[in-house]
Amino acid sequence: MATQDDLKRMAAHKALELVPHGEYIGVGTGSTVKYFIEALAASAKDIKGAVSTSSSTSALLRQHGIAEVGLNEVNGLALYVDGADEINHSLQMIKGGGGALLNEKIVASASRQFVCIADESKYVARLGKFPLPVEVIEHARSLVSRQLLKLGGEPELRIGVKTDNGHQIVDVSGLNLDQPMSMEDAINHIPGVVENGIFARRPADVLVLARAGGVELVYAK
Numbered sequence: 038m039a040t041q042d043d044l045k046r047m048a049a050h051k052a053l054e055l056v057p058h059g060e061y062i063g064v065g066t067g068s069t070v071k072y073f074i075e076a077l078a079a080s081a082k083d084i085k086g087a088v089s090t091s092s093s094t095s096a097l098l099r100q101h102g103i104a105e106v107g108l109n110e111v112n113g114l115a116l117y118v119d120g121a122d123e124i125n126h127s128l129q130m131i132k133g134g135g136g137a138l139l140n141e142k143i144v145a146s147a148s149r150q151f152v153c154i155a156d157e158s159k160y161v162a163r164l165g166k167f168p169l170p171v172e173v174i175e176h177a178r179s180l181v182s183r184q185l186l187k188l189g190g191e192p193e194l195r196i197g198v199k200t201d202n203g204h205q206i207v208d209v210s211g212l213n214l215d216q217p218m219s220m221e222d223a224i225n226h227i228p229g230v231v232e233n234g235i236f237a238r239r240p241a242d243v244l245v246l247a248r249a250g251g252v253e254l255v256y257a258k
């Protein structure tokens with residue numbers, strides 16, 4: 038039986054088919070993305086370079102000899118490839134389990150196409166079982182947490198974690214995410230919030246979904 042890692046690898050390999058030749062691409066963060074970087078390095082795709090979303094992704098790109106380029110050095114990106122913690126049927130996502138949500142949202146917003154790579158456990162009818170990561174300015178953490186409580190969530194500090202941008206992460210359980218875009222906006226309006234892991238304003242354009250029976254491309258309904 039295929040393991041979750043097998044499925045992640047299958048999705049990552051399939052995504053290669055969507056990578057254009059001769060373009061800059063954005064690369065997300067996480068274990069599924071690690072398989073994508075490995076597959077990209079072993080393939081004949083001649084991308085111009087990759088914009089990274091985290092120090093761990095930069096290290097993997099270096100290790101595999103893929104040229105890294107800064108976002109300021111390119112005029113937009115053809116494609117962005119990343120995993121997700123949850124993705125719904127409109128291809129809206131919860132991201133940030135790996136703590137890279139801020140850079141992921143920035144690079145995704147600079148990309149013409151967002152390809153999400155995921156195993157079937159991530160594909161859900163309703164977002165919100167996975168606690169929502171919220172990146173916060175450290176001295177505003179308690180203030181922000183009180184506001185998150187008012188929005189119906191139960192915030193919990195991710196102990197011992199600092200993001201690549203020097204902030205803390207609060208994971209929020211119990212939020213009603215039936216209106217993901219409104220919640221994305223509401224949380225981002227709390228002073229002290231840097232970014233939150235709802236990707237509703239910038240959903241994926243295509244989901245490469247790996248199931249035990251094979252890999253399929255899913256487009257937003």
Ligand SMILES: O=C(CO)[C@H](O)[C@H](O)COP(=O)(O)O
Binds near residue numbers: 070122132
């Ligand atoms: O948002 C992310 C990192 O910030 C990842 O895409 C998400 O956590 C999924 O990770 P994985 O591929 O390891 O399951």
